[in-house]
Amino acid sequence: MPDRTDARIRALIVELVEHAPEAPSFQEIEDRGITVDQPRRIRTLMVAAIAVAGLALLVGVNRPGFRGGSISWREDGAHGITEEVPTRAA
Amino acid sequence: MGDGDADAEVYEKCADEVIRFATSLVGPTDAPDVLSVAVIQALTSSGWAGVSNRRAYLYRSVVNAARSRRRAEARRRARETPGAAPTAWEPPELRPEVLEAIGRLSVRQRAVVYLTYWDDLDPAGAAELLHISEGSVRRHLARARANLRGTLRDA
Numbered sequence A: 001m002p003d004r005t006d007a008r009i010r011a012l013i014v015e016l017v018e019h020a021p022e023a024p025s026f027q028e029i030e031d032r033g034i035t036v037d038q039p040r041r042i043r044t045l046m047v048a049a050i051a052v053a054g055l056a057l058l059v060g061v062n063r064p065g066f067r068g069g070s071i072s073w074r075e076d077g078a079h080g081i082t083e084e085v086p087t088r089a090a
Numbered sequence B: 001m002g003d004g005d006a007d008a009e010v011y012e013k014c015a016d017e018v019i020r021f022a023t024s025l026v027g028p029t030d031a032p033d034v035l036s037v038a039v040i041q042a043l044t045s046s047g048w049a050g051v052s053n054r055r056a057y058l059y060r061s062v063v064n065a066a067r068s069r070r071r072a073e074a075r076r077r078a079r080e081t082p083g084a085a086p087t088a089w090e091p092p093e094l095r096p097e098v099l100e101a102i103g104r105l106s107v108r109q110r111a112v113v114y115l116t117y118w119d120d121l122d123p124a125g126a127a128e129l130l131h132i133s134e135g136s137v138r139r140h141l142a143r144a145r146a147n148l149r150g151t152l153r154d155a
Helices: A003-017 A026-061 B004-026 B031-044 B054-080 B096-103 B107-117 B123-130 B134-154
Strands: none
Touching: A003 B004, A003 B096, A003 B107, A003 B134, A026 B004, A026 B031, B004 B031, B004 B054, B004 B107, B031 B054, B054 B107, B054 B123, B096 B134, B107 B123, B107 B134, B123 B134
């Protein structure tokens, strides 16, 4: 590759970089970080709340006695969950 | 964020060089913004505490922030004016030829060109800083040179 191209590219970069602005101070960046972090924290909390609610719903649905979103209620009084008490063998 | 004093010290040490680097990637107007985003992302990342070369980590974070910015701009352009050609940055006094030439390069190509021509790094040095392979650096540089050669010849 001819050296002239290299020289031109170097001149191009120098011209661009010479227009570099002053770097923001660390304090400015930190202040900005706080305002950026805030919505992120709220978003994280919301996701966590939705996850907990979803889990609670799943656990509730899978409990015995819960069928299709309603609990059956029979007239003969045999409603609810019947527990079998283990009996000791004689 | 992390350990404030130590982080501030790391940043202050290399602030001038990373703002120049950011300028080469996104232009003077957007450079402070991209640098701020990059520093925030670096300092809030889970791996920051264990990073041995924090200067290199900041460079990579600047590249990532610049790429995100470029993608976001492309999406916004496509939404607002579909089919429109990419517009150059809007720096105050730069010659349009400079902007046009650099604007034709990808962010990675700009990074490699900057490190090669401004920092005088060889491909191994640039590869270490950007955490990519030496072969990738050579490929990016070759494409950038070919691209710029054509643009500079036209200019």
